[in-house]
Amino acid sequence: xxxxxxxxxxxxxxxxxxxxxxxxxxxxxxxxxxxxxxxxxxxxxxxxxxxxxxxxxxxxxxxxxxxxxxxxxxxxxxxxxxxxxxxxxxxxxxxxxxxxxxxxxxxxxxxxxxx
Amino acid sequence: xxxxxxxxxxxxxxxxxxxxxxxxxxxxxxxxxxxxxxxxxxxxxxxxxxxxxxxxxxxxxxxxxxxxxxxxxxxxxxxxxxxxxxxxxxxxxxxxxxxxxxxxxxxxxxxxx
Numbered sequence: 001x002x003x004x005x006x007x008x009x010x011x012x013x014x015x016x017x018x019x020x021x022x023x024x025x026x027x028x029x030x031x032x033x034x035x036x037x038x039x040x041x042x043x044x045x046x047x048x049x050x051x052x053x054x055x056x057x058x059x060x061x062x063x064x065x066x067x068x069x070x071x072x073x074x075x076x077x078x079x080x081x082x083x084x085x086x087x088x089x090x091x092x093x094x095x096x097x098x099x100x101x102x103x104x105x106x107x108x109x110x111x112x113x114x115x
Numbered sequence: 116x117x118x119x120x121x122x123x124x125x126x127x128x129x130x131x132x133x134x135x136x137x138x139x140x141x142x143x144x145x146x147x148x149x150x151x152x153x154x155x156x157x158x159x160x161x162x163x164x165x166x167x168x169x170x171x172x173x174x175x176x177x178x179x180x181x182x183x184x185x186x187x188x189x190x191x192x193x194x195x196x197x198x199x200x201x202x203x204x205x206x207x208x209x210x211x212x213x214x215x216x217x218x219x220x221x222x223x224x225x226x227x228x
Contacts, residue, residue, distance in 0.1 A: 006158075035216050043203055045219035091158060093217075095209075102174070103149065103209070103217050107158035 003027065004092055006106035013082045014114050020067070021077040021109045023092030032096045034075040035103070036066065039089040048090075051075055082113045117142035121206045121220030128227055134179075134193040136223050138206030141187065146208040148189040149217065150181055153203040165189060166211070201227045 005024045013019035025034065036048040051059045051066045059066040067076040079086055092106040121138045128134060140146050147166050151159040161174045163181035171181050178197060182190045189206060203224050207217040 033215075043205075043222045043224070045205065045207075045217075047216040047218070050216055093159075102161055102164050102172070103207075104161065105151075105159040110156075 003096075003104045004094055004106035006092055006109050008109045009107070010110045010112070012112050012114060013079075015084060016081055018078060018080045019082055019111065021079070021090050021092075021111065023075045023077065023106060025073050025075060025092075025094050027073075027094065027096050029096040032094055034066070034068070035093040035095075036064070036075075036077045037091045037093060037105075038086075039091065039108070041088070045091075049077065079111075084113050084115060087111060087113045117208075117218065119206065119208055119218055119220045121223060123223060124221060125224045126226070128196050128225065130198055130227055131195045134191070134196050134200070134225070136191040136204055136206075136225075138189045138191075138220055139187055140208045143187070143208070143210065145186060145211040147211055148183065149207040149209075150189065150191045151205045151207065153205065155202070159205065163191070196227045198227050201225055 003026050007022055032053045034051045038046045038048055049059050049061045049064045049066050051068045058068050063080045065078045067078055089108045089110050091108045093103050095103045118141045149164045150162040152162050153159050163171055163173055165171050165183045168183055179193050203222050205222045206220040209217045
């Protein structure tokens with residue numbers, strides 16, 4: 001079964017506006033971590049933000065914030081004040097269990113920032 | 116600081132030829148190591164992961180194999196490549212203690228012709 005679901009194959013946002021990229025996950029393990037990565041056209045994977053299942057506060061890193069809704073099993077990425085350089089593929093990922101060793105990725109969302 | 120090296124960056128191989136992609140990590144010990152494949156415009160598919168020397172877990176049955184001859188070395192191989200093996204291959208590592216993000220290599224773009 002799909003563990004990580006990203007339902008938006010592509011998204012457009014106007015420069016300087018905020019955008020939300022959706023991610024839902026499926027796990028029965030109470031301990032897990034959620035991650036967002038950015039992949040520009042060069043192919044490198046850039047880590048953006050992390051949310052632990054026991055974290056009380058939503059994670060924030062600069063212009064990135066994670067809207068963590070545990071009961072809904074969603075971990076949406078919010079990018080504020082979009083910049084042209086934000087155009088890239090964005091992947092949501094999950095690791096289950098504290099010391100689990102495999103990280104599963106969603107299919108990704110291609111974000112295009114329009115000037 | 117920790118670094119991860121993956122090579123080659125690009126590779127064009129004929130169908131039926133062998134494959135060897137290498138990944139090494141520096142600045143850490145006993146990392147968890149991973150191989151992912153990404154088809155064009157698609158997500159990442161976990162192929163193999165390893166928690167220690169000689170310990171390999173395979174996620175998808177295929178004509179690829181992985182080996183971990185040393186603590187910080189992870190090799191992806193094939194005896195005979197198929198056209199469907201084309202894609203972008205990414206090596207990654209996480210600390211053995213878990214709980215943090217994965218760090219990725221620069222990737223290898225493999226085209227099987």
